[in-house]
Amino acid sequence: KNEVEQSPQNLTAQEGEFITINCSYSVGISALHWLQQHPGGGIVSLFMLSSGKKKHGRLIATINIQEKHSSLHITASHPRDSAVYICAATASGNQFYFGTGTSLTVIP
């Protein structure tokens, strides 16, 4: 079992839909990261959070420390949001654990 599990693995949505990607982890963490990898391979760090909620534009990330669960929400999805979204946990001792990613396709 991976230390970080994401769901769903693949997601197809219509433009404008509200999207949720889930991440559960089994290790103690110091921070939880959400990354976006574009089809060309480039990686962008979207959020780093250790508690509560963060918002950036149409993206919202939440984390529940007690339940060891984080969600990434995309409001009013757009085709340019199509990418792979990766959840990563930074554990104590500098260990990094990555989820396998969620491949999102937003159809016009």
Next chain:
Amino acid sequence: NAGVMQNPRHLVRRRGQEARLRCSPMKGHSHVYWYRQLPEEGLKFMVYLQKENIIDESGMPKERFSAEFPKEGPSILRIQQVVRGDSAAYFCASSPVLADTQYFGPGTRLTVL
């Protein structure tokens, strides 16, 4: 402020050769991380370095792989005697302090023939 730079962007090597991948962190960043993404697989942590020090190399293969981040110049990931299984995208990221947001480079795509 230039972002994280990696070079080369694409590298082709024959089995048995050496591969050297370079990463220049963002200005002011003293923490560098290397990750590997094998074809059709997720990212895997390899090594975390600060200037002149390896902090955590728990994700590095025990043989043939080494990393350094000298006082001057870029961080180097070195793979000796490459094999086909080393073919992957290697990403570098940097941050100003530990456990801060990491900024990723564009990656180096290594192909071993």
